[in-house]
Amino acid sequence: MKWCRFKYQNEINHGIIENNMIFPISGNPFSKYKKKEKPLTFEEIELLIPVYPKTFYAVGVNYMNHVKKMSELTGRVGTPPPAPDVGYRANNALIAHNKSIIIPEDATEKVQYEGELVVVIGKKAKNLNKENVFEHIFGYTIGNDVSERTWQANDRTLWRAKNSDTFKPMGPWIETNVDLENMITTIRVNNEIKDQFKTNDMIFGISEYIINITKYITLYPGDIIWMGTDEVPSNIKNGDVVDIEISGIGILSNPVIKQ
Amino acid sequence: MKWCRFKYQNEINHGIIENNMIFPISGNPFSKYKKKEKPLTFEEIELLIPVYPKTFYAVGVNYMNHVKKMSELTGRVGTPPPAPDVGYRANNALIAHNKSIIIPEDATEKVQYEGELVVVIGKKAKNLNKENVFEHIFGYTIGNDVSERTWQANDRTLWRAKNSDTFKPMGPWIETNVDLENMITTIRVNNEIKDQFKTNDMIFGISEYIINITKYITLYPGDIIWMGTDEVPSNIKNGDVVDIEISGIGILSNPVIKQ
Numbered sequence: 354m355k356w357c358r359f360k361y362q363n364e365i366n367h368g369i370i371e372n373n374m375i376f377p378i379s380g381n382p383f384s385k386y387k388k389k390e391k392p393l394t395f396e397e398i399e400l401l402i403p404v405y406p407k408t409f410y411a412v413g414v415n416y417m418n419h420v421k422k423m424s425e426l427t428g429r430v431g432t433p434p435p436a437p438d439v440g441y442r443a444n445n446a447l448i449a450h451n452k453s454i455i456i457p458e459d460a461t462e463k464v465q466y467e468g469e470l471v472v473v474i475g476k477k478a479k480n481l482n483k484e485n486v487f488e489h490i491f492g493y494t495i496g497n498d499v500s501e502r503t504w505q506a507n508d509r510t511l512w513r514a515k516n517s518d519t520f521k522p523m524g525p526w527i528e529t530n531v532d533l534e535n536m537i538t539t540i541r542v543n544n545e546i547k548d549q550f551k552t553n554d555m556i557f558g559i560s561e562y563i564i565n566i567t568k569y570i571t572l573y574p575g576d577i578i579w580m581g582t583d584e585v586p587s588n589i590k591n592g593d594v595v596d597i598e599i600s601g602i603g604i605l606s607n608p609v610i611k612q
Numbered sequence: 613m614k615w616c617r618f619k620y621q622n623e624i625n626h627g628i629i630e631n632n633m634i635f636p637i638s639g640n641p642f643s644k645y646k647k648k649e650k651p652l653t654f655e656e657i658e659l660l661i662p663v664y665p666k667t668f669y670a671v672g673v674n675y676m677n678h679v680k681k682m683s684e685l686t687g688r689v690g691t692p693p694p695a696p697d698v699g700y701r702a703n704n705a706l707i708a709h710n711k712s713i714i715i716p717e718d719a720t721e722k723v724q725y726e727g728e729l730v731v732v733i734g735k736k737a738k739n740l741n742k743e744n745v746f747e748h749i750f751g752y753t754i755g756n757d758v759s760e761r762t763w764q765a766n767d768r769t770l771w772r773a774k775n776s777d778t779f780k781p782m783g784p785w786i787e788t789n790v791d792l793e794n795m796i797t798t799i800r801v802n803n804e805i806k807d808q809f810k811t812n813d814m815i816f817g818i819s820e821y822i823i824n825i826t827k828y829i830t831l832y833p834g835d836i837i838w839m840g841t842d843e844v845p846s847n848i849k850n851g852d853v854v855d856i857e858i859s860g861i862g863i864l865s866n867p868v869i870k871q
Contacts, residue, residue: 408702413768440769441700443667445829457828479777509672510699517828518738569716569776570704 355603356382356492357526358405359398368393370526383475383491383574402447403494403527404473406577411442411498411515412562415555415581422585437557437565442498442579443516450525450605456591457517458612460501466589467498467582468540468597470552472559473527478572486560489572492529495597495605496579497522500586522595522607523577531601533559538582541596542589550583552599614862615641615751616785617664618657627652629785642734642750642833661706662753662786663732665836668701670757670774671821674814674840681844696816696824701757701838702775709784709864715850716776717871719760725848726757726841727799727856729811731818732786733835740826745819748831751788754856754864755838756781758848781854781866782836790860792818797841800855801848809842811858 355370367382368375375393380386414420414434424431448454456464475491498521504514515521536552557565562578589595591611598604614629626641627634634652639645673679673693683690707713715723734750757780763773774780795811816824821837848854850870857863 408704434768436767438768439771441702441771443669443700443829445667445832508695509693509697512698512700512825513828516700518830566771569772570702571777573704 354492354529355526356403356529357524358401358403359393360401361393361398365401400449400451400525402449402523403525404575404577405447406444406575407573408576409442409444409447409579410439410566410577411579412437412557412581413440415557416550416583417556418550418554419581419583419585426585433556437562439562439566439578440511442521443512445518446516446521448519448522448607450522450607452522452607453519453610454497454499454522454589454595454607455519456609456611457513461503462588462590463502464589465500465502465586466540466542466595466597467500467586468538468548468599469496469498469582470536470538470580470599471496471523472563472578472580474572474576474578475574477574478563478567481564481567483560483564486563489563490559491574492527493531493599493602494524494527494577495599495602497595497597497605497607498579498582499589522605524605525603528602535600536602537600539598539600540586541598542587542593544594544596547587548584554583555580613751613788614785615662615788617660617662618652619660620652620657624660659708659710659784661708661782662784663834663836664706665703665834666832667835668703668706668838669698669825669836670701670838671696671816671840672699674816675809675842676815677809677813678840678842678844685844692815696821698821698825698837699770701780702771704777705775705780707778707781707866709781709866711781711866712778713756713758713781713848713854713866713868714778715868715870716760716772719870720762721847721849722761723848724759724761724845725799725801725854725856726759726845727797727807727858728755728757728841729795729797729839729858730755730782731822731837731839733831733837734833736833737822737826737831738829740823742819742823745822748822749818750833751786752790752858752861753783753786754858754861756854756856756864756866757838757841759845781864783864784862787861794859795861796859798857798859799845800857801846801852803853803855806846807843813842814839
């Protein structure tokens with residue numbers, strides 16, 4: 354099942370996508386809702402980020418191949434993280450499918466995409482275990498963790514390196530039924546494949562992260578966890594279009610504008 | 613003017629505090645509102661965190677005295693931050709005045725308070741300058757940036773060190789009119805004064821932080837910025853009560869429970 358969030362005639366609502374049409378709902382996708390009878394077309398609506406999180410979690414380095422290749426590239430030995438410790442990103446930076454990534458005026462040329470699987474929490478969750486983790490997940494969407502590498506290396510925090518306005522495209526919608534083991538993430542810039550990797554080939558899996566987080570932290574419906582990226586991302590520049598495809602979910606596409 | 617947020621008969625509302633009574637409003641404190649005629653008493657309501665932020669910003673080290681004394685204490689030379697780079701905290705950890713700080717079972721004894729001034733944004737803000745910063749501030753409240761120092765030193769991120777559930781008491785209300793230059797922060801544990809410092813004696817002031825943030829990031833009404841703490845905080849333990857007082861705002865008081 355595909356869930357989207359959209360604006361139609363100045364009202365924001367959630368909807369269910371079927372046969373390329375959007376069925377608005379009454380109620381709340383995370384609890385009780387009713388599908389309305391009359392669908393809308395994609396032309397009639399403005400697609401928004403599929404969920405607005407209470408808290409925006411992000412995993413750092415989470416793919417072994419990424420650690421190895423980055424080590425070869427930089428000549429510094431990278432080590433995989435010792436524990437599934439989560440980090441944070443900021444809501445101001447979220448933008449929807451098709452909206453522009455705007456590179457700030459004083460950014461260097463080292464602005465890069467990162468294609469990531471995004472987990473959307475469905476139920477209030479504390480102290481989860483292996484048996485009940487997945488029943489607390491609502492679905493999955495796609496994120497582009499745009500990063501300015503010079504700022505990432507030199508600032509004390511990731512505030513502008515990863516959270517400048519428009520640096521967190523997310524969407525286009527949430528897919529509730531996925532086959533994690535058989536998903537492939539493909540990143541294209543201007544229709545050319547740049548990276549491709551097995552989406553679930555993570556150092557710490559979704560289950561390990563959520564179990565660890567909920568030992569200390571309550572997750573809420575609509576919270577999002579971005580799961581990290583593999584391979585070695587490339588620079589993006591004014592005029593590019595970045596597509597992150599995850600098989601079974603869809604394609605998140607965003608043009609790039611340099612300020 | 614004092615603004616609070618509260619629950620009354622299962623509904624959440626904002627209110628204006630006058631003569632120790634709460635006047636509920638209709639509308640929104642950040643845009644248009646109307647004060648209702650009939651006030652409520654503090655006994656009738658449950659006080660909530662005074663604002664629920666879209667994004668929760670926090671300044672790290674921001675007082676020179678804190679840098680010096682921490683250096684003496686640890687024998688390592690601490691250096692003040694080179695720029696007003698902001699960090700983040702998580703909404704899950706926020707609790708209201710009088711609610712319990714719950715120390716997780718496996719935390720060490722090094723759980724400490726940090727008494728902080730909290731800035732509440734009032735208007736959407738991008739690219740602010742010295743002339744217009746303060747007109748974008750709605751008011752000020754008080755935060756206790758509870759921190760588990762062992763986790764803070766050893767984890768890759770501050771996720772559980774600073775964002776475990778209940779680790780971010782905030783309140784009791786927002787004061788819109790303050791005299792920043794003459795405010796004193798006083799921290800008491802079980803009514804004994806532990807630390808006292810000039811609230812506005814910051815390395816980078818409120819204005820510098822907001823100007824720097826809004827070069828890259830849009831701030832929204834209700835966003836909060838925690839401004840850091842001075843002195844060397846002490847441990848807190850089961851049964852303690854921590855009061856953070858900032859003159860001109862009020863007292864944020866929270867009991868401590870060890871799980």
